[in-house]
Amino acid sequence: MVMHTMDSAKQEGKNIGTVDRKKQVLEAASRSFALFGYKATTMEQVAKIANVGKGTIYTFFNTKEQLFDEILIGVISEMKTIILREVDHDRKFFENLFRVLDSLLEFRSEHELLMKLSQEVRDVGTPQSQEAMAQVESVILNYIEHEIRHAISRHEMRECDPNIVAFLMVKMYIALTSEWNKYHEPLTKDQIKEHIRLFLEDGLAIHA
Secondary structure, eight states, rough: HHHHHHHHHHHHHHHHHHHHHHHHHHHHHHHHHHHHHHHHHHHHHHHHHHSOOOHHHHHSSSHHHOOOOOOOHHHHHHHHHHHHOOTTTSSSHHHHHHHHHHHHHHHHHHOOOHHHHHHHHTTOOOOHHHHHHHHHHHHHHHHHHHHHHHHTTTSOOOOOHHHHHHHHHHHHHHHHIIGGGTTTTOOOHHHHHHHHIIIIIHHOOOOO
16 A cells, blocks of 8 residues: 555656656747747757757657647637636627737737747748747637627627628738838827727717
């Protein structure tokens, strides 16, 4: 009985150690991808940052792609958590829209990995970085499409194509928060919302 208990304790300790090493590798890989981008990151760099042998990484991940994909899954999970936190269906559609877009774009602009991947897409056009940023944008688009359908079912919005309208909303918001600043004085959040309401809410909302 004592021997069985000792064996169980050893196995539990081994499992914890394995989880810790995997976490250690993922944290190191996140730092590497954020510093060097996808293309320039190597398994050797990750091993060095994690202070483990390269063989330890291959215990958990067969390729750099697998390692990157798991990190991206974590980022997308964080974004979905933000959406769940900000959405309140007691509010109107556009109130939720502005809250979610503000939080998601702030998250995206401050997240070191996403910032580096965006840069890599612009400067190098690495396919994996392009696909990663496409997945990030799809999280935002899917949320808006779902909420548009919900707003239509509540007769809060007119019938429209949710895919097209979601695309226009995201592109307009990004254009006013980022692209506009390259050539003009930055707009305040209230000014951005005012223009989105002017072009979208006033045209789409059903007014009593």
